[in-house]
Amino acid sequence: xxxxxxxxxxxxxxxxxxxxxxxxxxxxxxxxxxxxxxxxxxxxxxxxxxxxxxxxxxxxxxxxxxxxxxxxxxxxxxxxxxxxxxxxxxxxxxxxxxxxxxxxxxxxxxxxxxxxxxxxxxxxxxxxxxxxxxxxxxxxxxxxxxxxxxxxxxxxxxxxxxxxxxxxxxxxxxxxxxxxxxxxxxxxxxxxxxxxxxxxxxxxxxxxxxxx
Amino acid sequence: xxxxxxxxxxxxxxxxxxxxxxxxxxxxxxxxxxxxxxxxxxxxxxxxxxxxxxxxxxxxxxxxxxxxxxxxxxxxxxxxxxxxxxxxxxxxxxxxxxxxxxxxxxxxxxxxxxxxxxxxxxxxxxxxxxxxxxxxxxxxxxxxxxxxxxxxxxxxxxxxxxxxxxxxxxxxxxxxxxxxxxxxxxxxxxxxxxxxxxxxxxxxxxxxxxxx
DNA sequence: CAGTGGTCTAGACCACAGG
DNA sequence: CTGTGGTCTAGACCACTGA
Numbered sequence: 239x240x241x242x243x244x245x246x247x248x249x250x251x252x253x254x255x256x257x258x259x260x261x262x263x264x265x266x267x268x269x270x271x272x273x274x275x276x277x278x279x280x281x282x283x284x285x286x287x288x289x290x291x292x293x294x295x296x297x298x299x300x301x302x303x304x305x306x307x308x309x310x311x312x313x314x315x316x317x318x319x320x321x322x323x324x325x326x327x328x329x330x331x332x333x334x335x336x337x338x339x340x341x342x343x344x345x346x347x348x349x350x351x352x353x354x355x356x357x358x359x360x361x362x363x364x365x366x367x368x369x370x371x372x373x374x375x376x377x378x379x380x381x382x383x384x385x386x387x388x389x390x391x392x393x394x395x396x397x398x399x400x401x402x403x404x405x406x407x408x409x410x411x412x413x414x415x416x417x418x419x420x421x422x423x424x425x426x427x428x429x430x431x432x433x434x435x436x437x438x439x440x441x442x443x444x445x446x447x448x449x450x
Numbered sequence: 451x452x453x454x455x456x457x458x459x460x461x462x463x464x465x466x467x468x469x470x471x472x473x474x475x476x477x478x479x480x481x482x483x484x485x486x487x488x489x490x491x492x493x494x495x496x497x498x499x500x501x502x503x504x505x506x507x508x509x510x511x512x513x514x515x516x517x518x519x520x521x522x523x524x525x526x527x528x529x530x531x532x533x534x535x536x537x538x539x540x541x542x543x544x545x546x547x548x549x550x551x552x553x554x555x556x557x558x559x560x561x562x563x564x565x566x567x568x569x570x571x572x573x574x575x576x577x578x579x580x581x582x583x584x585x586x587x588x589x590x591x592x593x594x595x596x597x598x599x600x601x602x603x604x605x606x607x608x609x610x611x612x613x614x615x616x617x618x619x620x621x622x623x624x625x626x627x628x629x630x631x632x633x634x635x636x637x638x639x640x641x642x643x644x645x646x647x648x649x650x651x652x653x654x655x656x657x658x659x660x661x662x
Numbered sequence: 663c664a665g666t667g668g669t670c671t672a673g674a675c676c677a678c679a680g681g
Numbered sequence: 682c683t684g685t686g687g688t689c690t691a692g693a694c695c696a697c698t699g700a
Contacts, residue, residue, distance in 0.1 A: 254466070258473075261473075262477075265474075265477060267600045270599060270600070270636050270638070280600070280638070281638060282602060282634070282638065285602070286602060292659055293657075293659075386661060387482060387660065387661060388479045388482075388492070388658060388659060388660040388661065389659050389660075390494060390497070390498060390656060390657070390658050391656070391657055391658075391659070392654050392655065393605065393627065393650075393655045393656075393657070394627070394650045394654070395607035395608065395625035395626055395627045395650060396607070397625055411623075413607035413608055413609055413625040414607055414625075415606070415607045415627075416607075424482050424484055426482070426492070426493060426494065438605075438606045438607060442604050442606070443604065443605045443606070444602060444603070444604050444605075445505075445602070445603055445605070446600060446601070446602050447504055447505075447600060447601050447603070448599065448600035448601075449598060449599060449600065
């Protein structure tokens with residue numbers, strides 16, 4: 239790649255500005271920087287589908303694995319939140335929540351079953367019909383006017399239960415990745431949570447980590 | 451937290467220097483920054499054991515989950531590398547490799563069974579006895595004079611096989627997390643690879659991801 | 663040796679939040 | 682309005698690499 243100075247003069251900005259951009263690319267492992275030598279593209283990066291732990295961006299994850307991603311909204315219902323959801327979202331018992339059930343396909347194969355829970359009180363009223371094929375970030379932005387600052391996720395190995403085997407069309411007893419995630423805003427308030435079952439036989443969860 | 455200007459004058463450096471540090475902390479989700487307001491510590495960060503996808507730093511992972519980490523070196527042998535190892539490491543068929551087998555304990559419970567493969571040709575000769583309790587980064591640095599630039603890992607759910615159930619003292623058929631990783635240097639050459647089985651019943655793999 | 667990235671300075675202006 | 686973080690400039694010196 240061109241040197242920092244060359245890039246700086248090419249785009250007519252200071253070298254410091256170029257450096258901030260390159261630093262963020264390097265932290266994701268997209269480029270490799272060698273002091274005294276130069277900056278190089280990482281040729282292996284095409285094989286990676288997850289950067290910086292964004293394990294829940296399923297659409298991008300499927301597409302960067304070379305499949306066509308389609309999202310099918312299974313159900314959109316309002317119900318009383320369960321105990322685990324109440325504690326994750328910091329809600330009082332009996333709170334209503336919007337539950338989005340979605341299925342992600344890689345090409346035509348169902349690979350991820352995702353359930354997202356949003357406190358009903360957080361949704362801007364009047365709540366029109368919610369587009370279940372949207373990214374969770376976009377849903378929170380559009381229907382709740384909230385912005386995700388960070389998320390905490392648990393990754394576990396779980397056996398497929400009855401419902402998951404049926405929807406994902408897999409054998410009972412197949413081990414699946416279970417991803418439980420909670421999204422927070424900048425004030426540390428939980429915005430939404432979710433639980434996903436990930437069939438890793440077709441779609442590998444592959445991530446890169448770099449050391450500057 | 452103190453403002454950028456305050457920190458700059460306190461440590462007698464420029465604000466740009468402070469910003470570099472804070473930016474790296476924010477990218478790991480350790481602090482939350484709000485324009486027009488201030489910088490805040492993320493109080494939830496104690497509950498997270500993995501930052502930036504460092505899913506293979508098992509010692510740190512165990513300790514940050516509140517357990518005492520001990521590492522037991524099971525075996526250290528030199529053998530012909532297997533097909534999957536040859537392809538991961540870019541070696542010709544028949545190459546010798548050093549195989550490190552290690553067991554990680556959380557308190558007294560075995561939680562992670564890790565196997566690391568290092569090309570024999572990469573080890574600085576004469577090879578003394580290798581300390582199997584060292585971090586893989588430290589092993590590569592000390593015995594190979596190599597530095598890891600980045601790593602690519604696959605995370606999958608797998609059923610415990612006979613050997614893993616025995617060593618990890620778990621039920622046969624228990625789903626485990628399988629982490630397959632390859633380490634690379636700055637020139638994109640593979641340095642080592644590894645395969646680990648992770649019992650997530652005691653130790654949760656919990657990671658944070660942030661959006662600036 | 664010349665050129666690279668790594669680090670740093672001392673300013674500047676802007677967008678934004680809170681009182 | 683003041684103070685915050687976000688962005689940027691135009692320099693500087695250093696450590697390191699490769700020829």
